[in-house]
Amino acid sequence: MSRRPRHPWLRPAANIGLIAVLLIALSFLPPDNSLAEVQENGVLKLCVPESYPPLVQADEDSPGFDVELAGLIAQEIGVRLVVNVMPSIGRDFNPRNWRLTRGQCNIIAGGVADTVQTQGFLQTLPTLAETGWVGISLDGSLPARGSSWAVWPGTSGLDRLALSRWLRENDVKARLVSSPTELRALLDRGEIDGAITERFAASATGIDNGKYQVFWLPPESFERFRMALGLWKGDQTLYRAVRAALKKLDYKVKNIGSEYGLVYNFRVTSEQLAAKNFTCGLALTT
């Protein structure tokens, strides 16, 4: 007569344990060569537009938040940063026409918003900067019905359809402009009641901050997004390395962010909440 084993669960448990160890070990295999290639070439290629202040600036001493951030990441990975300025970025609404290729860039920055639309094409790593639609006007008030506002959509991929719907619903006459310079000129000449653009595109207009107020459009109508570094889909190992570097550099990143004026809180004051007035309420406070 066979004896019942003292620990009947021991063998099955050992089998399951062995399988678990095997699978966990396998999960550490690299799924691609993207990081290995960057390390082998000793270069991390960053593609940016010509100017997108304060994320990308044409100033050697102060090249912009995204460029400095990428420099730190490259240092952390142990390679040199090469910045490829791509004048094509932003020249067209469709990013396909910018012709940015895997060969030219490992990372795309300077105007990449962390939206679902962007995530369809790139893997994104959000940074400190936040973006969304903003209004620019003399008194910081929302467009009144029948008023005329200039619109410059910028390049970050915010939802233009939602903006156009909102303008129609509020009976605002929208005047589409093709550059920040045109937008500023219209404002200065008083030909329009105000302007709507993307947050960082607003800083590119160079408007007089003492004269105009910049404010978020109503949060119940428009979502705000973090800006991001964009990496190619499928470059998992590089993505992981950049993510790990960002985590490690957290403190330094915040310091750079405050140097570029990005560590802000946008808040609605209680009085404005009570008055349901989000226009001036979304004041920029440090």
Place this chain on the structure above:
Amino acid sequence: MNEAIGAVRGVYGVWLREITRATRDRGQMIGGVSRPIIWLLILGVGLNPYFRGEVYGQVAYVVPYTYLQFLFPAVIVLNIMYTSIQFAVSMIWDREFGFLREVLVSPMPRSLILLGKVLGGATVATTHGGLVLLLARFADVTLSFGEMAAALGFMFLLAFGLTSFGIILAARVRSFEGFGVFSNTLILPLYFASSSIFPLDPSLTRTQAVTSYPEWLVFLTRANPMTYAVDALRGILIDFNQFPTVLGPAIVLGMAVIFFVIALIDFNRT
């Protein structure tokens, strides 16, 4: 009260037997490991370059995740499908070697015997699905405890329905060999036609899908309940649903109830 305790102990006994047998079956264990390795590590990595972008703004499918992330929930469903449906072999085994007869003459109601068996099969299948979760790091799928619990709960529900389905099949197939062929001809088409390894439909509108794929294939995908199971698990694990969020769990719950009732009717005829 004593009757209830007796019923629970009876269900537990049947469940425990199934678990013990499954954990001692090395072949089944190896299958549970080799499938995720083949599908995720080899096929996933192999096809990755064909799904990534080479030019910004231009990818084959505009979906907010990578190919490995897309494949990951489907491999879990595949592991559950295989284990659950193949579990019915134990029914044929029990029938062939007389164990089933011994159990059926016990005072325990047949519904509880079946419940114990289905729960046992579902537990084993959920464990096999859970093993794939250990590869989450490889696929870059980040999971919170809540998401993990929700995924395991959903996997158990799916495994329960599919194990019941396996038992329905076992009632109609009399031999081991016949069941093996039958289950393979069923599992693989169901798996391939569920938007599992390439996006037959996800994120595309119906018009676009019909443009990309023939109408009959889109119809098959939409008619296949496994499509909704994969979609629901994608919703839990990578936060992406092609269909309404409640649809997947509702269809899987419906499958579990309907298949268990049919399996019970068949089992009562045994």
